[in-house]
Every structure is written in C-alpha cells, then in structure tokens.
Amino acid sequence: MKPLLLTVALFSLSQAAMAADGPEQRFAATLGYSAHQLGGDNPVPVQLGNAYPPGTDVETSDDGSSASLGLTWYLTRNVALELWGASGADGDVEIDVENGPDIGVASYKTRPIALSAQYHFVDAAQIVGARITPFVGLGYHHTEISDVRSNAALPSYAGLTIESGNGLAASAGVDVALGQRWFVRGDVRYLRWSSESKVGGQPLADSDMDAVIYGASVGMRF
8 A cells, every 4th residue: 555655646746846847748768779898707707727728818798789678757857767678688708718719608698677766957058959968867777697508518517507686777878859759868877786606506606797888779758
C-alpha cells in the first residue's frame, strides 16, 4: 500500500509542477547505439609463467558495442527519472603471444540497466537555431554478465563463471531538439561494480570492474 501511495504522490507532484512550468511533454523514449569500454580489474586472471615466449601479454577486450533504449519521466521541466539499458556487449580475455597467434582464454557479455535521477539545463543558450539541452545524471545500475565461455584447450578454466554486479551509475549528455517532439542525444555513462569469478565453483578472483559507455540516439517526447 505504501509504494502505491508514494507513486500517486509523486505523480500528483509532477502534474502540479508541469502545470506551473507549462504544457510540455512529460515522457521521452530514446533508441540508439552504445560503444562500451570495459576497465578496472581483469575478471579472469591469467598466469603466464615460462610457457610463453618473452613479450607475451594478457589483453582484455574493451571495444564492445550494443543497442540501447532509454525511458524518461520528467517530474518537472528540469528534473527527470531515466530507466536506461543496453543489449549485450562483447568482452573477452586473450593471451597475446609474441610473434604467434593469440590464444583466447574466455569471453562474456555485459548487459547494463540503470535507473538515474537527471537534471536537464533547459535554459541553455540557443545555438544555430536549435535548442541545446545539456543534462547530468546519477543513479544505480545492475550489470548482468552472461554467455561466459572458456577455451576448452585450457582445462584450468573449465566451469568458469563471472558474477553480475551492481553499483554507481553516472551520466552526462546533451539533447538537440529537431522540433517539438523529436531530438538527438549524445551521452557518456560511467558504471562501476564489483564481481567475483569462479572455476568449478571455487573462487578465482575478486574484481573491481567499470565501464565507460559512449552513446548516440534518437528520441521522441510525448
């Protein structure tokens, strides 16, 4: 009962605020493309030892990409709540052998979803006849790690799992109005979380992971 009352109260406040601010659309949806750069600790540590030639290194892929979807509810002209998510972006760990073919160790996908409070600077100056609206956001995310696979030729990683995680979500971006309803958006997002990897159910490593995600999308307000 309490969550329902809170929802009704928030909706009533947003209606009153919108009435004071003017008859603008209260909701927006965006569809776009995101480029993911994974950082932080390697979730699958590799001990090279003396089995590989000098110059061999361990590399973690950080160039995955995916589709993204955002849903925004404007509580006022400036303040909004955004639910944003992206489809699976590829990540992998491989051994870069000096003067030889690379050896894949593991691969996985990351699928983030974030809920954030945003502040939109709607009074930003007019630029070349189009309304430019910068915004910043801060919230919480869950990043699902799935499709974890290890190289069958490396039995020490058989049964590899990588734990999903939750943590801080920060964002900043800009909307460029194309008319009364349509706009284009460019944004950057920072996600941080902790994860644990296991092999055959036994702990392998604790990792502090992060991602910087660059996005471009088209949106509509309604």
